[in-house]
Amino acid sequence: MPVNTAPHRSVLANAVYGLLNPLPFGFFVAALIFDILYVRTAGVLWNKGAAWLIVFGLLLAIIPRFVSLAQVWITSRQLAQRADKLDFWLNLLAIVVAIFNAFAHSRDAYAVVPTGVWLSTITVLLLAIAQVLMAVHDSAREGVQP
Helix, strand or coil, X not given: CCCXXXXXXXXXXXXXXXXXXXXXXXXXXXXXXXXXXXXXXXXXXXXXXXXHHHHXXXXXXXXXXXXXXXXXXXXXXXXXCHHHHHHHHHHHHHHHHHHHHHHHCCCCHHHHCCHHHHHHHHHHHHHHHHHHHHHHHHHHHHCCCC
């Protein structure tokens, strides 16, 4: 008699995801702060610093997205809930916006303004919405009252 076992998520994948997922948000928030400082001071180093922060945020966003892709859409489809899928799409959209932001920051000097600030703001907002969504979802799953 075959035993039907519920699919489970990999402990290693969960650990890697939990370790690396918050890092891009920090880099993108720092890039937004640098963009705002660049608008206020016109110091070129703020612009270059924001460009590097966006690149590092994008590099660190790749691994958690692959883990999320595997867990939400491939290996644990039965466990993935609507909030998990929405979190995946919001993060993916934020990465696409950040890629455009990296291209915007490759422009010379003050040509970055206001496009860079708006793209940084949109990236941070998308990631923040995804984080809040998952926090609410996790607290509801655990039965914690708001």
